[in-house]
Amino acid sequence: MLLLTGATGSVGTALLRRLTEAAVPVRCLVRDPRRLREQRVKVQIALGDLGDPRSFRHALRGVQTVVHLASAIRDQPSGSIEELVAVATYRLVQAAERAGAQRFLYFSTLGASTYSRARLMRAKAVAERAVIESSLAQTVFAPSVIYAPGDPYLTLLERLSALPVMAIPGSGKASFQPIWAQDVADCVLATLPGGALAESSIGCRYELAGPQQLTHRQIVELALRSFGRRRPMVGIPVGLARPALKLVARLRGPAAFATWDEAELLEVPLLARDGASDARRLLGSEPRPMGEVLGAG
Numbered sequence: 662m663l664l665l666t667g668a669t670g671s672v673g674t675a676l677l678r679r680l681t682e683a684a685v686p687v688r689c690l691v692r693d694p695r696r697l698r699e700q701r702v703k704v705q706i707a708l709g710d711l712g713d714p715r716s717f718r719h720a721l722r723g724v725q726t727v728v729h730l731a732s733a734i735r736d737q738p739s740g741s742i743e744e745l746v747a748v749a750t751y752r753l754v755q756a757a758e759r760a761g762a763q764r765f766l767y768f769s770t771l772g773a774s775t776y777s778r779a780r781l782m783r784a785k786a787v788a789e790r791a792v793i794e795s796s797l798a799q800t801v802f803a804p805s806v807i808y809a810p811g812d813p814y815l816t817l818l819e820r821l822s823a824l825p826v827m828a829i830p831g832s833g834k835a836s837f838q839p840i841w842a843q844d845v846a847d848c849v850l851a852t853l854p855g856g857a858l859a860e861s862s863i864g865c866r867y868e869l870a871g872p873q874q875l876t877h878r879q880i881v882e883l884a885l886r887s888f889g890r891r892r893p894m895v896g897i898p899v900g901l902a903r904p905a906l907k908l909v910a911r912l913r914g915p916a917a918f919a920t921w922d923e924a925e926l927l928e929v930p931l932l933a934r935d936g937a938s939d940a941r942r943l944l945g946s947e948p949r950p951m952g953e954v955l956g957a958g
């Protein structure tokens with residue numbers, strides 16, 4: 662049995678489809694099973710929440726492999742970013758050890774560091790350490806920006822592009838190497854039991870990056886082209902964006918369209934040391950360029 666957290670996210674959706682097609686027995690730790698859509702009848706469901714460690718024990722019964730994708734980029738009613746990323750991963754690792762699991766795959770991020778200015782990056786660094794220091798056979802993935810057509814970020818950009826001017830927080834100069842969620846799912850598959858790198862990936866940390874280096878501004882331009890829209894782009898200085906988004910979060914709570922913690926991440930470059938080489942090795946082919954996937958040329 663394989664336990665998948667984050668099965669309803671961009672990578673999780675792509676990975677779960679591959680796992681069920683291959684008839685791998687999967688249990689999904691989810692908050693709302695309806696978000697699994699047609700996959701929900703093909704898997705075991707463990708209702709749970711990263712903020713509720715009691716839900717981990719039941720989810721892990723009889724599990725050999727854990728793929729831990731679930732994560733939070735904003736504070737939630739069930740916990741802060743630090744609790745849902747760092748503390749929850751530590752607790753999930755401990756529970757997996759107690760339950761007798763053997764294999765643990767964890768999604769960290771490029772740029773994870775306890776010295777980062779971004780809360781998520783600091784929390785991911787702590788979580789990653791908990792995984793590495795465990796007794797489990799572990800593999801860590803550190804991706805650059807992951808995207809999929811229709812994902813929450815591209816959907817937000819599409820909505821904002823209805824306005825006459827496209828506002829982006831900060832300078833938009835930070836660079837990324839966007840990688841498609843479908844390619845990421847194939848990378849993970851290669852390291853799972855039965856995959857080409859199932860054994861050799863144990864103890865490895867893979868930096869997952871796509872084939873192009875793009876600034877945030879270039880990513881937004883590319884997204885606009887894929888929506889068939891041309892808009893002048895205006896950078897909102899950090900000194901304005903920060904208090905404005907903090908006010909929106911205070912007024913709208915969990916329904917805020919964006920938070921400062923999310924916007925700040927767009928100013929932190931996510932570049933792999935060796936570009937797309939880890940992704941290429943795992944895929945056995947080139948990861949797809951973002952413009953091609955989005956149909957933006």
Ligand SMILES: NC(=O)c1ccc[n+]([C@@H]2O[C@H](COP(=O)([O-])OP(=O)(O)OC[C@H]3O[C@@H](n4cnc5c(N)ncnc54)[C@H](OP(=O)(O)O)[C@@H]3O)[C@@H](O)[C@H]2O)c1
Binds near residue numbers: 690
């Ligand atoms: N996307 C990126 O650009 C990027 C970059 C670097 C690293 N990563 C890492 O890569 C992994 C996969 O990313 P992704 O883009 O597929 O993530 P995603 O689309 O944002 O999905 C997040 C997943 O986590 C689940 N989740 C959130 N809060 C939860 C909670 N309190 N309890 C249980 N589940 C919860 C969500 O479930 P619901 O459906 O219930 O919301 C969803 O399935 C994550 O660990 C992420 O941090 C992503």
